[in-house]
Amino acid sequence: MEFSHVAFILYLVSSFFVHTYGGWMSSKNSPDHVIERSFHALGTANNIRIFGRDDERPMDLAYARIMEIEDRMSAFKRGSDVWALNSNAGVAPVRLHDDTFDLLKRAVAFSRLSDGAFDCTIRPLVELWGIGIKKNYIPSVQEITEKMALVCYKDIVFDDGAMSAELTEKGQAIDLGGIAKGYAADEVKRVLAGCGIESALINLGGNIVALGGRPDGQPWRIGIQNPLVAAGEYLAVVSVVDKAVVTSGSYERYFIEEGVRYHHILDPRAGRPAQSGLLSVTVVCGNSTDADALATALFVLGCDNGMELLKNFGGKAVFIDEELQITASEGMTNNFEKLG
Ligand code: ADP
Ligand code: MG
Numbered sequence: 001m002e003f004s005h006v007a008f009i010l011y012l013v014s015s016f017f018v019h020t021y022g023g024w025m026s027s028k029n030s031p032d033h034v035i036e037r038s039f040h041a042l043g044t045a046n047n048i049r050i051f052g053r054d055d056e057r058p059m060d061l062a063y064a065r066i067m068e069i070e071d072r073m074s075a076f077k078r079g080s081d082v083w084a085l086n087s088n089a090g091v092a093p094v095r096l097h098d099d100t101f102d103l104l105k106r107a108v109a110f111s112r113l114s115d116g117a118f119d120c121t122i123r124p125l126v127e128l129w130g131i132g133i134k135k136n137y138i139p140s141v142q143e144i145t146e147k148m149a150l151v152c153y154k155d156i157v158f159d160d161g162a163m164s165a166e167l168t169e170k171g172q173a174i175d176l177g178g179i180a181k182g183y184a185a186d187e188v189k190r191v192l193a194g195c196g197i198e199s200a201l202i203n204l205g206g207n208i209v210a211l212g213g214r215p216d217g218q219p220w221r222i223g224i225q226n227p228l229v230a231a232g233e234y235l236a237v238v239s240v241v242d243k244a245v246v247t248s249g250s251y252e253r254y255f256i257e258e259g260v261r262y263h264h265i266l267d268p269r270a271g272r273p274a275q276s277g278l279l280s281v282t283v284v285c286g287n288s289t290d291a292d293a294l295a296t297a298l299f300v301l302g303c304d305n306g307m308e309l310l311k312n313f314g315g316k317a318v319f320i321d322e323e324l325q326i327t328a329s330e331g332m333t334n335n336f337e338k339l340g
Contacts, residue, residue, distance in 0.1 A: 031199070032215040035059055041066050042181050043074075044205030050192060051199040051215040058195035062188045066204070069184045072100050073176050075123060082174050086123065090170030093159060099187075101163050103289070104156070107179050110293040111153035114309055118297035119268040123173035124150040129273070131264040132253040138262065144271035151268050178265075182246055182292025185209040206247055207288050213241040219335070227251040227279035227320055236318060236326060239335045244288030248295035249280030267300050276302030277321050284332070285315040303327055 031052040037059050038047045046066070050058055072081045081100040088094050096104065107120035124147040128139050139147075155168045167174070176183075185207045192200050192211055200211040201220060210220045222245045223234035238245055250263035250273070260275075267274040281298040285291035294315050298306035303319045310317055310329050318336065319327045328336055 037063065039063065042070055042184060042204060043177075044181065046205060047203045048188065049201045050197055053195075053197060058192050058197055061195065062191045062202075065187050065191050066184050069099070069180065069187065072097050073103065073180045075173065075175055075177075082176060085165060085167060086173040089167035089172045093157070093162065093164040093166035095162060095164045098163065099183075101158075101165065103176065103180065103183050104165055104174065105158065106183075106289060107174075107176060107293065108153050108156055108158075110179070110290070110297070113313065114293075114297035114301070116153065116268055117300040117309075118178060118293050119151055119153050120174055120176060120179070121151050121153050121155065121167070121172055122178075122266055122268055123175035124171060125266050125268070125271055126175050126177070126264075127173075129262070129264075129266065131255075131262060131273070136255045136257060136262075138257065148268070148271040151271075178248075178296035179289060179293045181205050181207045182244070182288035182290070185244065185288040207292055208245045209288050210240050210243055210245075224282050224318060224320070225249075225251075225280070226324070228324065234339055235320065235324070236336065236338045238282070238284055238318070238332070239337075240284060244285050244291040245282060246285070246288055246291035246295045247280055247282040248292075248299040250274075250299070251279055265296060265299050274300040274302075276300060276306075278302055278319055279322055279324075280320045281306065282318045282320075283315050284317070284335070291315065 033052060033054055035050045035056060048059060048062060071077060074080045075082045075086060077083055081096045084094045111119045128143055128147045130137055150169060150172045155172060157166045157168060181204045185202050185204045188202045189209050189211050198212045199215045202209040208222055213219055219239040219241045221237050221239050224236045226233040226235045227249050248265060250261055250265060254261050254263035263273045265274050278299055281295050283291040283295040294313060297309060298317055301309060303321065307329060316331045317329045318332060326338060
């Protein structure tokens with residue numbers, strides 16, 4: 001579906017590694033019996049592991065929920081809520097499903113909180129740059145200026161009674177690519193918990209959500225990738241129980257021209273890929289919807305300004321800059337370990 005990216009399919013799985021523990025000698029009834037599914041959805045590679053249950057039904061329900069979210073929130077799928085909103089920009093309000101309505105409201109709230117570093121109306125700029133889609137295309141200043149004029153989260157008008165929303169200007173468009181995978185991962189957790197699952201690891205395109213701890217009661221250990229090296233090398237590990245760990249980085253979808261790295265996280269105030277001196281930001285938070293939006297915003301803001309936003313918001317984060325310097329926010333002490 002490509003919330004944001006068409007060529008994103010190839011990249012993922014690699015963003016993180018997860019230490020599960022070796023030597024599982026599981027019987028079907030034992031707590032460490034695992035049911036695993038890998039699949040493509042939401043424009044990315046996904047993997048879900050459910051422990052301690054010999055029953056495919058929770059996995060089927062989780063998968064169906066992801067597909068439902070994709071059908072409603074993809075900007076690409078004809079007939080989706082987001083597609084309808086974008087097609088009717090400047091024309092008419094559009095009635096939305098409850099979940100799209102709520103997530104769009106959260107996206108706008110976060111856009112406001114981050115003072116526009118995250119902006120869910122970024123789509124005209126995303127299309128213009130087409131990172132990962134158009135080949136090494138650098139738009140002109142005039143093109144950028146034109147599209148920037150369309151990006152403004154304040155221009156979404158909600159009607160709570162009618163459960164509808166409207167973009168006020170023609171040409172405006174919503175992009176939930178920076179938040180919807182996080183939301184989907186939270187939804188998978190909710191569905192699995194509703195089935196009585198107590199241990200699961202959900203990875204939707206690098207949005208990792210741990211349901212409970214590992215089957216042996218230990219925390220999950222989630223690796224933070226070295227952004228300068230191909231998948232599989234890690235600079236640090238965070239240990240979590242029942243938390244989301246979400247990374248935004250410029251190292252997956254980009255091209256380099258004349259020494260500049262053009263990637264897919266755009267600074268709405270500049271109209272171009274964020275140049276904040278960072279290669280990645282990893283957020284640890286109670287839910288992955290907030291973590292996803294926060295990671296994107298922190299990447300745009302950079303380390304110093306990002307710390308200010310973190311203070312207001314209350315999440316924890318690990319910043320990796322272009323020199324591979326690692327900066328962890330306050331509160332990332334007990335559960336965080338640098339490697340090497
Ligand atoms: P990924 O989707 O690679 O995990 P992010 O969560 O950071 O990374 O989301 C990046 C996607 O979000 C982009 O592909 C684009 O669709 C959208 N996006 C880019 N810049 C912004 C921004 N400043 N605010 C909100 N969404 C953005
Ligand atoms: Mg994000």
